[in-house]
Amino acid sequence: MDDPSPQHYDPDGPSLRQPEQVPPPELQPCPEPDTNGQRRQPPVWFFLPVLCICLFQVAVLVPRIAHLNIGPGRFFGISDPQDNTRAARLNRALSGKPRYPQDMIARHIEDHVTVACTIDAQGRAHDCMVREGHYAELNQAALAYLVQASYFPAMRSGHPVSSHYRMHFNFLIPQAADR
Numbered sequence: 001m002d003d004p005s006p007q008h009y010d011p012d013g014p015s016l017r018q019p020e021q022v023p024p025p026e027l028q029p030c031p032e033p034d035t036n037g038q039r040r041q042p043p044v045w046f047f048l049p050v051l052c053i054c055l056f057q058v059a060v061l062v063p064r065i066a067h068l069n070i071g072p073g074r075f076f077g078i079s080d081p082q083d084n085t086r087a088a089r090l091n092r093a094l095s096g097k098p099r100y101p102q103d104m105i106a107r108h109i110e111d112h113v114t115v116a117c118t119i120d121a122q123g124r125a126h127d128c129m130v131r132e133g134h135y136a137e138l139n140q141a142a143l144a145y146l147v148q149a150s151y152f153p154a155m156r157s158g159h160p161v162s163s164h165y166r167m168h169f170n171f172l173i174p175q176a177a178d179r
Contacts, residue, residue, distance in 0.1 A: 088119040088154040088163045095149035100171055101137045111135050113142040113169040121160040123151040131166070142169045 117128035125146050133139040146167060154163035 085157075086152075086155040088123075088165045089152050090167070091123070091150040091152055095145075098145035098169060098171075099141055100174075101141055104135065104137050104171070105173060108173055109135060109138070109171075110173055111138045111171050113138055113171065114166065115139075115142050115146050115169070116164065116166045117146055118162060119151045119153055119165045120162045121153050123153045123160075125149065125151065125165070138169075138171050141171075142167075145169075 111134050113133035114131040115128055115133075116131050117125045119125055128143050128146050130139045130143065133142065151165070153160035155161065
């Protein structure tokens with residue numbers, strides 16, 4: 001028979017209530033592979049946020065730079081048949097190769113030199129400056145090469161124009177097989 005007396009809480013005694021048993025959550029199966037053995041692709045709406053961001057960037061950024069009238073030749077040195085634009089470029093047939101100073105070779109010194117200058121409408125270099133380089137002898141060799149070199153001037157609308165030009169030199173010790 002049941003005990004009619006009230007129950008009192010005893011902290012050292014056994015628990016009066018048993019915790020409720022909660023069933024474990026149901027596991028969801030992985031997506032089944034297609035008949036060709038590959039996993040299913042996510043739905044198209046999954047890519048919608050990325051598409052919206054790309055369209056926003058095009059809609060906002062293109063009008064901001066459209067007034068600059070920058071053709072592809074300005075950055076990539078390629079021709080644009082619509083406005084006949086081309087960046088200045090080195091005439092390798094007439095310019096030869098840069099001279100690597102022998103004392104730098106003997107001392108096993110290598111460096112990367114970047115030189116910027118202006119190529120005028122006649123294809124001559126002016127206002128050349130070393131932008132990156134660590135050794136004065138290699139910097140001077142790069143400058144001397146750019147000043148004596150021959151260039152095809154930049155073209156805009158079929159006419160030669162003055163433009164900025166940048167050249168990178170990798171002065172590397174020639175290998176024994178190259179000598």
